[in-house]
Every structure is written in C-alpha cells, then in structure tokens.
Amino acid sequence: MGSPVGPQETGHADTVHDVQLDYYGRKLATASSDRTIKVFDVTGDQLTPLTTLHGHDGPVWQVSWSHPKFGNLLASCSFDNSIMIWKEQQDGSWMPVYTTDSSLHSASVNSVAFAPHELGLKVAAASSDGSASVLTYNTTEGKWNQQKVDAHSVGCTAVSWSPAAPPGSLVSGKPPAHAIARFATAGCDRTVRIWHYDESKRQWAQQGQPLKGHTDWVRDVAWAPNLGMPINTIASAGQDGKVLIWTEQNNQWSQLVLCDLQQPVWKLSWSVTGGILAVSDSKGNVTLWKEAIDGQWQQISQNAAAA
Numbered sequence: 001m002g003s004p005v006g007p008q009e010t011g012h013a014d015t016v017h018d019v020q021l022d023y024y025g026r027k028l029a030t031a032s033s034d035r036t037i038k039v040f041d042v043t044g045d046q047l048t049p050l051t052t053l054h055g056h057d058g059p060v061w062q063v064s065w066s067h068p069k070f071g072n073l074l075a076s077c078s079f080d081n082s083i084m085i086w087k088e089q090q091d092g093s094w095m096p097v098y099t100t101d102s103s104l105h106s107a108s109v110n111s112v113a114f115a116p117h118e119l120g121l122k123v124a125a126a127s128s129d130g131s132a133s134v135l136t137y138n139t140t141e142g143k144w145n146q147q148k149v150d151a152h153s154v155g156c157t158a159v160s161w162s163p164a165a166p167p168g169s170l171v172s173g174k175p176p177a178h179a180i181a182r183f184a185t186a187g188c189d190r191t192v193r194i195w196h197y198d199e200s201k202r203q204w205a206q207q208g209q210p211l212k213g214h215t216d217w218v219r220d221v222a223w224a225p226n227l228g229m230p231i232n233t234i235a236s237a238g239q240d241g242k243v244l245i246w247t248e249q250n251n252q253w254s255q256l257v258l259c260d261l262q263q264p265v266w267k268l269s270w271s272v273t274g275g276i277l278a279v280s281d282s283k284g285n286v287t288l289w290k291e292a293i294d295g296q297w298q299q300i301s302q303n304a305a306a307a
Contacts, residue, residue: 008047010030010032010038010040010047011038011049011052012030012032012033012034012036012038013032013034014032014033014034014059015032015033015059016030016031016032017031017032017033017059017060017061017062018030018031018060018061018062018063019031020063020064020065021042021065022065022068022072023065023067023068024068025042026041026042027039027040027041027042027050027065027072028040028042028047029063029065029074030063031060031061031062031063031076032059032060033059033060034059035054035056035057035058035059035060035078036052036053036054036056036060037052037053037056037060037063037074037076037086038051038052038053039051039052039053039074039094050092051092051093051094053074053076053086053094053096055076055084055086055096055099056076056078056079056080056082056084057078057080057082058078058079058080058108059078059079060076060077060078060079061077061078061079061108061109061110061111062076062077062110062111062112063075063076063112064076064112064113064114064123065114066114066117066121067114067116067117069117070117070121071087071088072087072088073085073086073087073088073097073114073121074086074087074094075112075113075114075123075125076112077109077110077111077112077125078108078109079108079109080108081102081104081105081106081107081108081109081127082099082100082102082104082105082109083099083100083104083105083109083112083123083125083133083135084096084098084099084100085097085098085099085123085135085144098135098144100133100135100146104133104146104148105125105127105129105131105133106127106129107127107128107129107155108127108128109125109126109127109128110126110127110128110155110156110157110158111125111126111156111157111158111159112124112125112126112159113125113159113160113161113183114161115161115164115181115183116161116162116163116164116179117164118164118165118179119164119179119181120136120137120139121136121137121139122134122135122136122137123135124159124161124183125159126151126156126157126158126159126185126186127155127156128155128156128157129155129156130150130151130152130153130154130155130156130187131148131149131150131151131156132148132149132151132156132159132183132185132195132204133146133147133148133149134146134147134148134183134204147203147204149195149204149205149206151185151187151193151195152185152187152188152189152191152193153187153189154187154188154189155187155188156185156186156187156188157186157187157188157217157218157219157220158185158186158218158219158220158221159183159184159185159186159221160183160184160221160222160223160234161182161183161223162180162181162182162183162184162223162232163180163223163224163225163226163227163232164179164180164181165179165180165226165227166178166180180196181196181197182194182195182196182197182207183195183223184221184223184234185221186218186219186220186221186236186237187217187218188217188218189210190212190214190215190216190217190218190238191210191211191212191214191218192210192211192218192221192234192236192246193206193210193211194206194207194208194211194253195207208251208253211234211236211246211253211255213236213242213244213246213255213257214236214238214239214240214242214244215238215240216238216239216240217238217239218236218237218238218239219237219238219239219264219265219266219267220236220237220265220266220267220268221234221235221236221237221268222234222235222236222268222269222270222277223270224270224274224277225270225272225273225274226274227273227274231247231248231249232247232248233245233246233247233248233274234246234248234253235258235268235270235277236268237265237266237267237268237279238264238265239264239265240264241260241261241262241263241264241265241281242257242258242259242260242261242265243257243258243259243261243265243268243277243279243289244256244257244258245257245258245297256297258277258279258289258297259279259287259289259297259299261279261281261285261287263281263282263283264281264282265279265280265281265282266280266281266282267279267280268280275290275291276288276289276290276300277289277290285302285303286302286303287299287301287302287303288300288301288302
C-alpha cells in the first residue's frame with residue numbers, strides 16, 4: 001500500500017465536496033460549494049491546476065469521469081437542480097456539452113455516476129426530489145435522452161452502478177453474456193433500492209423489494225466491482241452510524257453489519273478490485289475494511305483526517 005499524500009491546495013474558495021481521479025489516474029477533478037469544478041494534472045504526489053469549470057448556479061456536490069473510450073468527459077451535479085456534462089477539447093480546454101433543464105429535477109441533484117462503458121454512454125443521478133434519472137447518449141441522433149424513476153418517497157441521496165459483467169462470468173466457461181444494466185440508489189426513507197432496465201418496456205423499474213436495515217437516512221451506496229466473480233456486493237452508509245454489507249445470492253439480498261461508528265457515515269469507496277472498502281464519517285475519519293478468507297470483515301487501517 002502506498003504512502004498517504006499530504007494535504008493539497010485546490011484553490012477553491014469554499015468547501016470541497018468531492019474528489020475523483022480519471023480512469024488512468026492522470027487527471028483529478030474536484031467539486032466545491034464555490035460553484036466550480038477544478039481539473040488538475042496528477043504527477044506523482046503533485047497536482048498542477050489545468051482549468052476551472054464555471055456553469056453551475058449552486059454548490060457542486062459530485063463529479064464523475066467517463067470511461068476513456070468516450071473521450072475525456074465529466075459529469076457534475078449541483079444544488080441548482082441540474083446535471084452538466086463537460087468535454088475536454090483537442091486544445092485542452094473544457095466545454096459544457098449538455099445541461100439538464102428544469103423539467104428533470106425539482107430539487108438538488110446530490111449524486112452522479114457514469115455507467116460501465118459496456119452499457120454505452122449513460123449517466124445516473126439522484127435528487128432530493130425523490131427521483132433518480134438516467135441520461136443516455138443516442139449516437140444516431142447525436143443527443144442526450146432523459147428517463148426518470150420515482151426512487152424514494154422523501155429524497156434520493158446517492159446512486160451507484162452495478163458491474164456490467166454478470167456474476168460468475170469470469171469462471172463460467174461460457175461465452176460472454178449480455179451486459180447487465182442495474183444501479184442502486186440510497187434514500188432518506190432509510191432504504192437502498194435496486195433498479196434494472198426492462199428491455200420489453202424500454203424503461204427503468206425497481207427490482208425486488210427495498211433493502212431495509214438502516215434506522216435513519218442512507219447517506220451513500222457503493223456497488224463493489226466483482227471482475228466477473230460469482231457474487232454481487234453493495235455497501236450502504238447511514239446517518240445511524242452503521243455501514244451495511246449486502247450480498248446477493250439467487251436474486252436474494254442478505255445483510256451484514258460491517259461496523260457501527262456511533263456517528264453519521266457519509267461516504268463509501270471500493271478499491272478497483274472490490275477487495276477493500278474505504279469508509280468516511282462525519283468527524284473526518286477514514287477507515288479501511290477488508291474481507292478475510294472466512295468471510296469476516298476486518299479493519300485494516302484508520303486515518304484520523306481531522307487531526
């Protein structure tokens with residue numbers, strides 16, 4: 001495991017809410033309450049500012065990078081109820097190429113994520129109006145199409161895509177199966193919900209029953225990479241201080257309490273292979289958790305970031 005990088009000056013004039021590396025780890029994007037997004041070049045542990053993106057009329061909560069097969073694209077979401085798609089031009093400048101209109105969401109858009117590249121160019125988002133939306137780029141028409149589902153009765157806080165590879169495809173010995181289009185949402189109704197694309201109706205629909213286990217808002221949800229292994233795993237973080245691990249077998253989800261931190265848990269992030277889960281709480285602490293061979297989860301590291 002590499003050495004931690006010390007604090008980096010971003011140049012933002014207000015709180016930084018999200019930091020995301022691109023696919024190759026060569027560029028970094030930050031989202032801030034100052035209504036801007038900043039893009040940096042990453043060389044070793046050094047950040048070199050490249051540009052500042054202006055376009056949102058409120059705090060920017062989250063950013064997401066596309067797969068490089070689509071070029072350098074960024075998606076951003078904001079308190080101003082909008083989602084923006086940004087594209088890097090050949091000269092290194094960035095331009096907004098799509099902005100959702102006011103008819104899509106009527107409240108803050110809290111989370112945004114590009115889909116796995118196998119599904120094409122898609123973006124999912126979660127809003128405080130209780131809905132989740134999916135933006136799909138139509139290559140034939142050259143435009144973005146919008147779809148929306150009523151995800152949570154109170155508010156939708158986070159969204160995370162499922163791996164596109166069907167569980168077990170790596171070890172099945174069969175020809176590659178059709179890519180799976182699913183994502184998970186977290187809500188203020190204390191649930192996690194799974195959504196899949198119904199090909200016959202050409203719309204997104206809830207799959208199965210809501211996952212219930214938290215006693216307060218679910219702040220974040222993160223679907224683990226599975227690399228084609230025969231398992232689906234989701235982690236959820238709650239205002240109740242708990243992190244739950246959900247495992248799918250035979251289309252049924254079971255839950256395990258990973259930890260109870262006795263304080264709100266805000267964000268989750270899986271390692272590239274899905275073997276390690278990073279958990280951050282309201283006091284700025286970050287802990288790392290790893291599943292052992294016997295299926296038990298162990299805390300392997302803690303960084304008191306607020307210190």
